[in-house]
Amino acid sequence: MNRLTIFVMxxxxxxxxxxxxxxxxxxxxxECTLKRKSPEEGEILMKAKIRPGWHxxxxxxxxxxxxxxxxxxxxxxxxxxxxxxxxxxxxxxxxNLLGMPVTYFENEVEFGQKIRLKGKSGIIRxxxxxxxxxxxVCVPPQDFGFSLKIFN
Numbered sequence: 001m002n003r004l005t006i007f008v009m010x011x012x013x014x015x016x017x018x019x020x021x022x023x024x025x026x027x028x029x030x031e032c033t034l035k036r037k038s039p040e041e042g043e044i045l046m047k048a049k050i051r052p053g054w055h056x057x058x059x060x061x062x063x064x065x066x067x068x069x070x071x072x073x074x075x076x077x078x079x080x081x082x083x084x085x086x087x088x089x090x091x092x093x094x095x096n097l098l099g100m101p102v103t104y105f106e107n108e109v110e111f112g113q114k115i116r117l118k119g120k121s122g123i124i125r126x127x128x129x130x131x132x133x134x135x136x137v138c139v140p141p142q143d144f145g146f147s148l149k150i151f152n
Contacts, residue, residue, distance in 0.1 A: 032148060
């Protein structure tokens with residue numbers, strides 16, 4: 001084979017490998033919004049859509065598990081967190097891949113974080129760390145960053 005053919009085949013192999021990684025790790029999509037409840041209070045809504053055949057782990061799984069699910073919010077003078085992130089009641093099962101009981105969500109879930117608004121404008125920045133699995137494979141924890149503008 002000539003060098004051009006070898007080069008093209010190598011590039012195609014690298015692209016196919018990368019596309020598969022993107023497909024496996026992209027089973028959860030996020031949408032974040034700010035819902036005002038009054039001029040001084042609001043709620044950050046973080047909605048995950050989970051593809052069929054996959055599940056995403058809930059908050060509060062065992063500290064001994066490799067499962068990571070948490071929410072981090074960057075401090076900003078324009079808002080104050082009120083309480084902790086809330087979630088609906090999760091499903092429960094024994095996860096064979098991990099060898100322990102876990103709580104999780106399928107299809108769709110919405111998390112909420114209440115806030116007190118302190119300024120007329122600002123930006124809420126945060127990161128959601130989550131982990132997803134199918135019956136055959138688990139994807140390492142991933143981070144999803146978001147920012148929401150506060151307007152009066």
